[in-house]
Amino acid sequence: MDVKAIREMFPILNQEINGHPLVYLDSSATAQKPITVIEAVNDYYRKNNANVHRGVHTLGSRATDQYEGAREKVRQFLHAKSTAEIIFTRGTTTSINMVAYGYARHQLKKGDEIVITPMEHHSNIIPWQQAAKATGATLKYIPLQEDGTITLDDVKKTVTTNTKIVAITHVSNVLGTINPVKEIAQIAHQNGAIFVVDGAQGAPHMEVDVQDLDCDFYALSGHKMGAPTGIGVLYGKKDLLEVMEPVEFGGEMIDFVDLYDSTWKELPWKFEGGTPIIAGAIGLGAAIDFLQDVGMENILKHEEQLADYALEKMRTIDGIEIYGPEKRAALVTFNLDDVHPHDVATVLDAEGIAVRAGHHCAQPLMKWLDVTATARASFYLYNTTEDIDRLVEGLLKTKEYFNHVF
Structure with missing residues (x-):
């Protein structure tokens, strides 16, 4: 993988911040955008800007072709059976909320269980808290091991025949833990539960085959994989999407409207009320093209090397505490001596x-770690070992500064 050539595709990286060349180590929050994505969005607005699925004029037809073409790219990227299973949303948060409101609130009852973990992002905790409160279901947590992983034995002990939904992150945005989602799906299904995967930190970094994983829902955010902000995807098995209720009502998602009743369009448009995020979807399609040109296997291998290198170099710093397992995704969350993460x-x-720096939208996990906040360096396909060297130098300067001042 030619990282130097890849970096040249990201114009934002070619700048100085506070008199120093930019080292961007916050891709878990949002990834930078390759020029091909920027140009795709620009091209849509300059040449094809029109609403989709409505006008029969040329611009409308072009826009619709691009929008639905992006859906097909997502289908291929996730290895879904049909584009009917690919719903465009605002992002992972919206996708999970759609399942919690459109499925869980209509299917759960008192005595049912929802199972998650303490490592979840708030977006995969709060919707289930609210669904449990609304239906009388019980929210349960799979315990974490000391290194921030979960065991399949604990999954089996926590998931019961009363469990109706298991919802777990593919990759922890704090610990870098890569969860065994395929095996967890099997356990969930053996107990009659559906399995929801928060793929915000998974899909950008590794090959995802939803049929092989046998997950029932998979949620992702485009902006974490080089696409624009405000676009995401909910993958769902067709039979579940058919019984799931829409959570937004209005134009585009309707089939027929009478004065006192309405019917919905077929999948996937049943869940895409109003004017959709057209430019964002086109940008997501361009981002997928870019990632697949590089190769998801190449990206994963590169990031594994970066994570190993970062752990090796950062552990040479006295007074640093690093959280999470040895085998991890491409991020390192840490604290430095008595220096507050925001100061770091x-x-x-x-x-x-x-x-x-902060709680990373994972306050229950911060409580489990017995900290109020942490700092996090996260890597992507455009990062290098030189970036990590700069990080280590910066951390040593941070220690020197605070030791001198205090």
């Missing part, structure tokens, strides 16, 4: 290095 991020920013 501020000093690093002065060196042109962008990292995330």
